[in-house]
Amino acid sequence: MAQQAALKKKPAAAKKKAKEEKLYPFKYEGKDRRGTKVKGEIQGTNSALVKNQLRKQGILVTKINKQSTLFGKRAKKIKPLDIAFFTRQLATMMESGVPIIQAFDIIAEGAENPKFAQLVTEVKTDVAAGNTLASSLAKHPQYFDDLFCNLVDSGEQSGRLEALLDRIATYKEKTEALKAKIKKAMTYPISVVVVAILVTVIMLLKVVPQFQAVFSGFGAELPAFTLMVIALSEWLQAWWFVGLFGIIAIGFFYGKAHIKSKRLRDYEDRTLLKVPVVGDILYEAAVARFARTLSTTFAAGVPLVDALNSVAGASGNVVFYNATMQIKEDVSSGSQLNFSMRTTGVFPSLAIQMAGIGEESGALDDMLDKVASYYENEVDNKVDNLTTLLEPMIMCVLGVLVGGLIVAMYLPIFQLGNVIG
Numbered sequence: 569m570a571q572q573a574a575l576k577k578k579p580a581a582a583k584k585k586a587k588e589e590k591l592y593p594f595k596y597e598g599k600d601r602r603g604t605k606v607k608g609e610i611q612g613t614n615s616a617l618v619k620n621q622l623r624k625q626g627i628l629v630t631k632i633n634k635q636s637t638l639f640g641k642r643a644k645k646i647k648p649l650d651i652a653f654f655t656r657q658l659a660t661m662m663e664s665g666v667p668i669i670q671a672f673d674i675i676a677e678g679a680e681n682p683k684f685a686q687l688v689t690e691v692k693t694d695v696a697a698g699n700t701l702a703s704s705l706a707k708h709p710q711y712f713d714d715l716f717c718n719l720v721d722s723g724e725q726s727g728r729l730e731a732l733l734d735r736i737a738t739y740k741e742k743t744e745a746l747k748a749k750i751k752k753a754m755t756y757p758i759s760v761v762v763v764a765i766l767v768t769v770i771m772l773l774k775v776v777p778q779f780q781a782v783f784s785g786f787g788a789e790l791p792a793f794t795l796m797v798i799a800l801s802e803w804l805q806a807w808w809f810v811g812l813f814g815i816i817a818i819g820f821f822y823g824k825a826h827i828k829s830k831r832l833r834d835y836e837d838r839t840l841l842k843v844p845v846v847g848d849i850l851y852e853a854a855v856a857r858f859a860r861t862l863s864t865t866f867a868a869g870v871p872l873v874d875a876l877n878s879v880a881g882a883s884g885n886v887v888f889y890n891a892t893m894q895i896k897e898d899v900s901s902g903s904q905l906n907f908s909m910r911t912t913g914v915f916p917s918l919a920i921q922m923a924g925i926g927e928e929s930g931a932l933d934d935m936l937d938k939v940a941s942y943y944e945n946e947v948d949n950k951v952d953n954l955t956t957l958l959e960p961m962i963m964c965v966l967g968v969l970v971g972g973l974i975v976a977m978y979l980p981i982f983q984l985g986n987v988i989g
Contacts, residue, residue, distance in 0.1 A: 659733035
């Protein structure tokens with residue numbers, strides 16, 4: 569019985585511990601080692617731990633206040649672009665001869681996001697304690713993935729950390745820029761269509777009933793199109809909550825299924841590549857990501873077979889993941905990279921030929937870098953073209969939804985005018 573009581577207490581204790589470890593923003597004032605007054609904002613679980621953390625940084629706290637997050641400003645999330653900026657800053661300062669500990673201090677002091685400043689400080693503390701940079705970064709896997717840590721480790725082992733950090737920064741910047749272009753291509757049409765649907769719903773709920781009251785006094789048979797719109801308006805007025813609940817339920821269960829079902833995610837990846845126009849953009853983006861990741865890892869001195877493992881994980885699409893794993897098996901058995909790429913039937917001929925030239929000339933990383941730059945530019949151009957192409961299509965959608973409602977409401981009035989005339 570005592571053991572069962574102890575087991576029941578464990579979840580409660582775990583919940584209490586998790587609640588205690590929640591981070592809150594604190595504003596502080598104090599003096600540094602030189603006696604200069606300093607102030608700022610930092611994240612922490614409680615004031616005592618925050619004071620201890622600041623003391624390790626050489627700051628004697630004279631005043632500290634916990635900030636309210638109910639109506640106040642919440643801490644911003646650390647974004648991948650923040651990590652890219654951190655890497656670029658660290659690479660630049662180390663190339664300029666700034667010691668790594670001092671570089672961390674400069675980056676943390678200049679950070680606008682307190683949560684990001686805290687992350688940099690924690691990494692600095694680990695490095696100052698004698699740990700390697702790679703192992704210190706690996707303690708924060710939600711921000712620094714295996715590829716990032718492995719590349720940093722290669723740089724430390726080879727004594728070329730500054731050069732590797734510069735390459736990682738370029739890789740992160742290019743990757744995030746590519747993601748931004750894809751989001752740009754998707755966000756604009758989706759947002760316009762959502763707004764059009766909302767306008768249509770508002771008209772069905774508020775405008776159509778007004779016309780319906782007018783039509784009831786006509787005493788004449790209404791056109792079929794008008795009757796259909798009125799019926800839709802009446803259903804929406806009576807059952808709008810059912811439709812809203814249905815949309816929320818579909819979104820919720822789809823989100824759950826997307827997370828749990830690998831088969832669904834794989835189906836989505838394959839289907840998206842077949843969508844006209846958008847599929848071409850996603851395909852070329854995946855090729856660019858493959859080439860950029862392989863170029864960066866291979867240039868870092870990672871063996872090709874090991875590099876392909878990292879490339880597969882960063883592919884972002886199951887089609888390219890399976891193709892990369894097949895390439896890895898072929899390369900492990902002695903095949904050339906360009907021949908293995910050709911046998912998958914996934915990669916374009918330009919990428920295959922450039923990989924072949926790189927293997928023959930001993931400059932595989934440079935050739936793959938050129939392939940990545942070419943397809944990144946292609947994605948950029950196609951996104952711009954897609955935006956231009958979608959504008960008239962979006963106008964057509966708006967015309968059908970909003971214009972159709974207006975025509976349906978005014979059609980009886982036009983017919984009544986013809987009868988009177």
